[in-house]
Amino acid sequence: MYRGRTLILSMAAIALAAGCTTSAPASSPDASASSAAGGASPSGGAGGLADPAALQGRWWSWAASAPRDSNPVRDPDGTFCAENQAPDVWFLAGNFGGESRRTCSVPAGLPVAFPVVNFTGTADDCKTAMADANGTAVLDGKPLDVVRHAAVPIRIKGVQGNPVTREAGTFSTRACGLWVKLDSLPTGPHSLSISGSSGDFRLDVTYALQVG
Numbered sequence: 563m564y565r566g567r568t569l570i571l572s573m574a575a576i577a578l579a580a581g582c583t584t585s586a587p588a589s590s591p592d593a594s595a596s597s598a599a600g601g602a603s604p605s606g607g608a609g610g611l612a613d614p615a616a617l618q619g620r621w622w623s624w625a626a627s628a629p630r631d632s633n634p635v636r637d638p639d640g641t642f643c644a645e646n647q648a649p650d651v652w653f654l655a656g657n658f659g660g661e662s663r664r665t666c667s668v669p670a671g672l673p674v675a676f677p678v679v680n681f682t683g684t685a686d687d688c689k690t691a692m693a694d695a696n697g698t699a700v701l702d703g704k705p706l707d708v709v710r711h712a713a714v715p716i717r718i719k720g721v722q723g724n725p726v727t728r729e730a731g732t733f734s735t736r737a738c739g740l741w742v743k744l745d746s747l748p749t750g751p752h753s754l755s756i757s758g759s760s761g762d763f764r765l766d767v768t769y770a771l772q773v774g
Contacts, residue, residue: 611651611673611675611743614711614714614741615714615715615716615737617675617711617741617743618680618711618714618716618737618738618739618741619716619717619718619737620648620651620653621653621675621676621677621680622682622716622718622726622737623717623718623719623720624646624647624648624653625653625655625724625726626718626719626720626721626724626726626727627645627646627719627720627721627724628642628645628646628721628724629721629722629723629724630723630724630725632645633645633724633725634653634655635655635656635657635658635725635726636657636658636725637655637662637664638662638664639663639664639665640664640665640666640769640770643655643664643666643667644666644667650672650673651672651673651674651675652668652669652672652673652674652675653674653675653676654666654674654675654676654754654756654769655676655767656676656677656678656679656680656756656758656765656767657765657767658725659763659764659765660764660765660766661766661767661768662766662767662768663767663768663770664767664768664769664770665769665770665772666769666770666771666772667771667772667773667774668747668771668772668773669773669774670746670747670749670773670774671746672746673743673744673745673746674743674744674746674747675741675742675743675744676699676741676742676756677739677740677741677742677758678697678698678699678708678739678740678741678742678756678757678758679695679696679697679739679740679758679759679760679763679765680737680738680739680740680741681695681737681738681739681760682716682718682735682736682737682738683735683736684713684736685713685736687736688712688713688736688737688738689712689713691738691760691761692710692712692738692739692760694759694760694761695710695739695740695758695759695760696740696758696759696760697740697756697757697758697759698755698756698757698758699742699754699755699756699757700754700755701747701752701753701754702752702753703753706742706744707742708740708741708742709740709741709742709743710739710740710741711737711738711739711740711741712738713736713737713738714736714737714738715734715735715736716734716735716736716737717732717733717734717735718732718733718734718735719731719732719733720732720733740758747771747773748773749773749774750772750773750774751770751771751772751773752769752770752771752772752773753768753769753770753771754768754769754771755767755768755769756768756769
């Protein structure tokens with residue numbers, strides 16, 4: 563079993579931050595910031611995103627579904643944003659720290675979800691990381707709702723050589739973070755900016771999105 567705590571901004575969320583280890587449903591949402599961007603609607607149950615454990619488990623498994631060289635969290639320019647996407651939700655990734663500028667085509671009509679900052683590890687790891695976690699997401703100049711999820715048990719399924727679990731297999735852990743969930747985005751071009759921090763970790767990711 564791999565244990566650890568990692569951050570990743572989201573969109574990559576982390577992925578972008580990573581760590582792993584048990585699974586049992588639990589939920590603890592709460593905390594929103596700002597108003598939804600014009601045209602984009604906050605997600606309820608679409609794509610199974612309403613449950614914090616399901617959302618984070620799916621995102622982390624997506625982040626761990628590709629090896630290092632083609633991983634969406636390490637993506638330098640958006641080339642790998644469509645890697646291993648599910649048919650019912652479109653995930654976006656952050657990075658492992660620093661700045662990223664990406665271009666990504668997103669299918670119309672799909673829910674969109676991403677972390678602003680996110681973490682995995684023990685309940686205490688999450689408590690520490692979330693104590694000073696902050697972040698914003700801005701779509702087309704308008705702030706999006708950012709929801710705070712406390713630690714919940716998840717499972718992460720990864721392939722060999724991925725930057726999250728590093729090894730292939732299924733791992734149990736707890737996940738927490740600041741998240742954005744949208745039912746869908748209007749057809750056409752959009753600009754998305756994600757900024758997050760926790761402790762010494764800082765992340766800034768900008769997406770030029772084309773929905774259609």
